[in-house]
Amino acid sequence: MKNEQFNNRDVSDSYFLVDIPDYPTDGWGKFTRVVKRTFRGELFVGLWVVLREMIKFDIHTVQYPLEKMPIGPRYRAVHEMKRLWESGTERCIGCGLCEKICISNCIQMDTKIDENSRKEVSEYSINLGRCIFCGYCAEVCPELAITHGGRYENGSEQREHFVMYEDMLTPIDALKAGKQLEFEGFGAITPHEDERVKKTPLSY
Amino acid sequence: MNNLINFKIDGISVEAKKGETILTVARRHDIYIPTMCYISKTTPCASCRMCVVEAKGVEGFVLSCNTPPTQGIEITTNTAELEKERTNIMKLYDVNHPLECGVCDKSGECDLQNKTLEFGVSSQNFTARDQSRKIEDWGLISYDPSLCILCEKCVHVCNEVIGDDAIDVKFGGYSSTIIPKNADTLDCTFCGECIAVCPVGALISSDFKYSANAWELTSIPATCAHCSAGCPLEYETKYSGIDNGSESIFRVKNNFEFTSLCGAGRFGFDFDNHAPKSENAFTNAVTAVKGAKAIRFSSMITNEEAHTLELLKEKLGIKLFNEDARKFQDFMNSYSSISGKKHHSGSLDAIKQADAVIVIGSRISTDNPGVRYAITTARKHNGAKIVYAHPIEDTLLKNTATQFLKYEVGTEEGVLALIADAILKEADLSDRERAFFNDLDLGYLAAESNIGDEEIALMMKSFARAKNKVLVVGNDLMAHERSRNIAKLSAMIEKYSPFSLVVIPSEVNTLGVSLINSLDVDEEMADNVVGYNEKGNFVISSLEFANLSIPSLNQQEGTFVSIDNRVLPTNVALSFDGYTLNDIALACGVKTKNTVEYTKMLSSASGFKNREFDSLENFLSPYGDDNRGYLLDEVTCAMNGELEEIGDLPEFNGTVIYHSNPVLQFNAYTNKTKQLEKDNTLKGSAQFAAAARISDGDKIEISFGSRVIQREFKLDNSLKGTVALNPTFDNRVDASRYRFEKSKIVRVIHE
Structure with a gap:
């Protein structure tokens, strides 16, 4: 093993400044900025579009948020954690592949051994503030446990709301009512998968 | 006479020394022969039969791992038949092997996984009635027989390298397993070598089990900081948990192919210091060092720290106490x-x-x-x-x-x-x-x-x-x-x-300290002694109860000198937010930026090579050559010594105590770790118990001269004679004295 990575002993923060021109400081500069912004006219372009559509009375927009457009089953919005149909237990086995493949490093999990000597996921979090919804986690998941869902509204007052595992997990009553939807995007099982499964010979 | 044997592997002319096998010669020449059970540091297990090769003129296959070549023989390592044979072996290995790679701890670094993919075994062709096999918990080690492939590496290592001879194969065809030898549960020194060599997830550290995946861990090459053997190891770190972003060490790995590690190195890795940073304490420490008459320090430090102490001694004119190194x-x-x-x-x-x-x-x-x-x-x-x-x-x-x-x-x-x-x-x-x-x-x-x-x-x-x-x-x-x-x-x-x-230097870097520092006889002064990882009026330490906290040896970079006279580098596994000795030295006017800048300044009169820390490597080559650090240069000294007449041999009668730690304990750092057993009882034989008039489980008071310590007595039937073993890892007695001591033992009576 090489040691190069240990040779950089610079521990200062690696922030850098973005190249933005300085704000005007003198009076004249500030005055011209105000004048430019005020009379740029862009405002009226937008206002005219709204006015034009309004007086036509021919509205095609959806009455969001009262009304929502249907989205495709392969749409990649906020993740869902699925349960097994038969037993209702969580599908996630804690293999850590989603954590590994995540290119924005937003998935973390803690695993431990449970009382039955099985691997148990004690904590699981997806930082949706960082997530780029690439879908790799759903694709790599061997258990079809983590998938994407259709909930694309991410507004919240607190960042912590983005990482609630419980919100992603299928509620048990929804599962019992048969309302858990299988994801059809990348990583989902392909049609005729059953025919391709090779069975272990049991002819002893 | 030429002792070399000339022969050919895959048409390449190679030479073998006496005692070498076809496999070792092939490996030396980078010719690939797959193996499952071969491990360089033991005699061949010869259980996997993956290493079969063909020899011209010899019927059937030859096991390359335990067959020495003969003059002029032509070996072929890869033919269609060999490939078929090896693929069949892999198919057999995979029969009923649990498909739990998703959760298995070994996933990602598993030999069986690698070879299964290499030979393209994608389905099970053979059948066998699966058996109910229970996961065994053997303390620090746990064993899952259903994952075991019976390669016998663990048995060979335990017997041939470690010497515990604690595990054995229970033969029984498909129901063969690894069992504790002649015992119900594993009774050994818990070195964990069996965990290290296990090619699958059968033998696993109980503490590590299911806590992290191999690919999430960052490997930091280091040198074990528990004894002077200076074993190479890798600390594997990861964030502690979702609620705790700081890193912690999850496990220790070693290059098990060529080196070994004891249980203290393998399981005793969490001796890092996490005391909060305190500017006040630092100011006090600088004042204390400036006003000190002496610094008392332990040998649990790096060469660079020792050098800093030496510079402080020159600058401030103070004394340096370290009885062990002196x-x-x-x-x-x-x-x-x-x-x-x-x-x-x-x-x-x-x-x-x-x-x-x-x-x-x-x-x-x-x-x-x-x-x-x-x-x-x-x-x-x-x-x-x-x-x-x-x-x-x-x-x-x-x-x-x-x-x-x-x-x-x-x-x-x-x-x-x-x-x-x-x-x-x-x-x-x-x-x-x-x-x-x-x-x-x-x-x-x-x-x-x-x-x-x-x-x-x-x-x-x-x-x-x-x-x-x-x-x-x-x-x-x-x-x-x-x-x-x-x-x-x-x-x-x-x-x-x-x-x-x-x-044998007694502590990690006793040898290094003895080469770097000019030490004074410890006068046991009453005041103005600064303790550096040692007792003193002002204590600067990486242990508990320090006036100023400094990083532990797994939070520092620097070098040690091992028993092999090798200068070994170690790296920072975990960060430490606080002050180091170098900061104190800077405040006292000894100028340097990083502690490791001293590596090249270490005295060549003691054999050091004046090499930069960053130029020191820390790895073993694929052939097992030690590329860690460098060996000290030989230094010639004046031969002016004369043998003295043998003195009168002293007599030690009555109840004698020998200061000796139990297995896996060395010092206050191993005492800090979570997994290692901390048995600080006085252990003695039945004869000792009779002589001291104590019995098993008694609370006793041991006095040597003026010093008195309290311990529990434990009868140990493996001991004989009238000498009892008193541990020193809990720092109740100074380990640098002559380790046998006459003592007075009194039973403490409870009300």
């Missing part, structure tokens, strides 16, 4: 005055290759497991004769030692004189030296030390045909009040006989 220094100086060399000639590798070893003055299996493993290797692989000389028998060496020389406590000087006399009978000594041996009162020495002529004669007879001999001397000799003469006797043996010498 005694070692004293011993080595006396040694040099006879041998003319600064460093001892032996090394762990020399022990591994030896066919005759004498170990004296150390309870080796607990003092320095690295030496024990080297001795075991020599015993099992070379059939070496191992003579273990000590007042207390050690059951851990029962499979290793061929002769036990039991001498009386305190008579080390006499014993070594007897041994030297026997070894140097025929040696070409100077007249004065010969006169010394002629003047020895052998009868007195033999009587006082209780070592008979016939024992020495037996030892010499067993060594008669040995070529590579090593004398290993331990801490009992260095801390002995006659240590100077003992050192000279050891030097005589090394100088005039084929024996090489290994002196």
Whole structure:
């Protein structure tokens, strides 16, 4: 093993400044900025579009948020954690592949051994503030446990709301009512998968 | 005569030395032969049969791992038949192997996984009725028989390298498993080598199990900071948990193919210091150091810290106390005055290759497991004769030692004189030296030390045909009040006989400190002593109850000097937010930016090579060559020493205590770790209990001179005689004194 990575002993923060021109400081500069912004006219372009559509009375927009457009089953919005149909237990086995493949490093999990000597996921979090919804986690998941869902509204007052595992997990009553939807995007099982499964010979 | 065997592998002409097998030669020439059960440091297990090759003119396949080549033979490593044979073996390995790679701890670094993919085994063609197999919990180690592929690596390592011989294969066809040998549960020293060599997830650290995946861990190459063997290891770190973003060490791995690690190194990794940063404490520390008369420090520090302390000594005119290193220094100086060399000639590798070893003055299996493993290797692989000389028998060496020389406590000087006399009978000594041996009162020495002529004669007879001999001397000799003469006797043996010498430094970097620092005799001053990882009026330490906290050895970079005289680098596994010795030195006017800048300034008069820290490598090559750090240069010294007459051999009667740690415990750092067992009871035999009038489980008070400590007594049936073992890892007694002590033992009566 090489040691190069240990040779950089610079521990200062690696922030850098973005190249933005300085704000005007003198009076004249500030005055011209105000004048430019005020009379740029862009405002009226937008206002005219709204006015034009309004007086036509021919509205095609959806009455969001009262009304929502249907989205495709392969749409990649906020993740869902699925349960097994038969037993209702969580599908996630804690293999850590989603954590590994995540290119924005937003998935973390803690695993431990449970009382039955099985691997148990004690904590699981997806930082949706960082997530780029690439879908790799759903694709790599061997258990079809983590998938994407259709909930694309991410507004919240607190960042912590983005990482609630419980919100992603299928509620048990929804599962019992048969309302858990299988994801059809990348990583989902392909049609005729059953025919391709090779069975272990049991002819002893 | 040419001892090399010329032959061909896949058309390439290669040469084999005597004792090499086809596989080792092929590996040396980068020719790939797949194996599942082969491990370089043991004799071939020959259980997997993956390494089969074809030899021209030989019918059938040949096992390359245990077949030596013959002159002119032509070996083929890869044909369609071989491929088919190997694929079939892999298919058999995969029969009913649980498809739990998703959760298995070994996933990502599993030999079975790799080879299954390599041979493209994608379905199960064979059938066998699966069995119910229970996961066994053996304490620090747990065993899942359904994952086990019966490669037997663990059994071989345990028997041939470690010497515990604690596990065995229970043969029974498809129901074969690994079982604790002759016991219900695993009773061993818990070195964890079996975990390291296990190619699948069958043997796993119970603590690590299911806590992280192999690919999430960052590997940091380092050097073990528990004893002077300086074993290479890798700390594997990851964020502690979702709620805690700071890193922590999850496990320790080692290059098990060529090196070994004891349980303290493998399981005792969490000795890092997490005390909060305090500017106040730092200011106080600087004031304390500036106003100090002396700094007392332990040898659990890096060479660079030792150098900083030395610079502080020069700058501030203070004294440096470190009794452990001072005694070692004293011993080595006396040694040099006879041998003319600064460093001892032996090394762990020399022990591994030896066919005759004498170990004296150390309870080796607990003092320095690295030496024990080297001795075991020599015993099992070379059939070496191992003579273990000590007042207390050690059951851990029962499979290793061929002769036990039991001498009386305190008579080390006499014993070594007897041994030297026997070894140097025929040696070409100077007249004065010969006169010394002629003047020895052998009868007195033999009587006082209780070592008979016939024992020495037996030892010499067993060594008669040995070529590579090593004398290993331990801490009992260095801390002995006659240590100077003992050192000279050891030097005589090394100088005039084929024996090489290994002196075991008692702490991690005792050797390094002894080479770097000029040490003063500890005067036990009442005040103005700053303790650096040691007791003092102001304590700067990486342990608990420090006035200023500093990073532990797994949070520091720097170098150690190991028992092999090798300068070994270690790296920062975990960060530490706070101050280091270098910051204090800076405040006191010793200028440098990073502590590791001192690596190149270490004194070449002591053999250091003036190399930059960043230029030091820390890895073993795929062929097992040690590329870690560098070896100290040999330094010649003046040969002005004279042997002194052997002093009166002291007598130790009554209840004698031997300061000796239990297995896997070395010092306050191993005491801090979560997994290692912390048994700080006084252990003694039934005979000792009778002599001290105590019984199992008694709370007792032990007094040596003015010092009194309290312990619980535990009867240990594996011990004999009237010497009891008192642990030092909990820092209740100073470990640098002569380790045998007369004591008074009183039972504490409970109301």
